[in-house]
Amino acid sequence: MPELPEVEHVRMQLRHKVVGKTIDSVEIFHNKTVAFDESVEDRLINKTIEDIDRIGKLMIFSFENENDLFLLAHLKMTGQFFYVDKQGDVAGGGHTFTKVDLDLPTRHTRVTFHFTDHTALHYNDMRLFGYTKLATAAEVAEAREKFGPEPIDDEFDCDWFGETLRKRKTSVKAALLDQSFVAGLGNIYVDEALWRAQVRPTRRANRVTKAEAAALCAAGSVMKESIAVGGTTFQHFKDTGGENGNFTDYLQVFGQQGTKCSRCGSTIKKIRCAGRGTHYCPGCQK
Secondary structure, eight states: OOOOOHHHHHHHHHHHHHOBBBEEEEEESGGGTTTTTTTHHHHHTOBEEEEEEEEEEEEEEEETTEEEEEEEOOOTTTEEEHHHHTTTOOOHHHHHHHGGSSSSOOTTEEEEEEEEEOOOEEEEETSSSEEEEEOOHHHHHHHHHHHOOOOSSSSSSSSHHHHHHTOSSBBHHHHOOOTTTSOOOHHHHHHHHHHHHHHOOOOOOOGOOOHHHHHHHHHHHHHHHHHTOOOOOOOBBTTTTTTOOGGGGOOOSSSOSSEEEETOOOOEEEEEEETTEEEEEEEOOO
């Protein structure tokens, strides 16, 4: 599943590809992906993409001269965006794909946005968990309210984070995965941040010390580092330039079960915590 750094990288890449392009037509291959909205094509024809914003892992497309029309897009587990230029060259971002997936549209293509310059943006989703749906300004505001602040924000308040975290009675991992508390943290980066802060994922959040909370807040920089190198590659995640994310080389615990911890030499373990496969070092995470 693409996490915030991967989605952010794809968002930035897509901005260079589709901002300023005008929609000529919309092909809908599966109605579920557009929330069974039969008005999508009529409402988007001749609309020009103004920008692509993001909150958490939700992308928000806005349109020129439209204050009450937006397109929300979420990749969920298996979503992909593929941009095809005039020469037919494909750039993709999202979940795993093979060469067969690049003969677009494929059997997993759910929506295609054709632009007036004969380029196109395809949304693929094998498992149909993702979506691209229209929204009003009020609906966008409502969606934003469901998310907490993002650790990658330069103005993220570490004092607030620590105080709020230590009021929670769930495991610290469950607290960090709660998007209404902190937006954008997923399984990979929670495990990595907890390793950096030397906090065991199963620890009750209200038993995290003030110093540990501060260390955990600082460890949120793991996502900024991942964004800088294009995200983490699992099952061939690629961005819209066709490049693999390469933060995989820097992972310390996620997917490293059975190997030695680079900090203390103990063997990395994998357990189940907060309903997710969870990786930690029993030697230095307390």
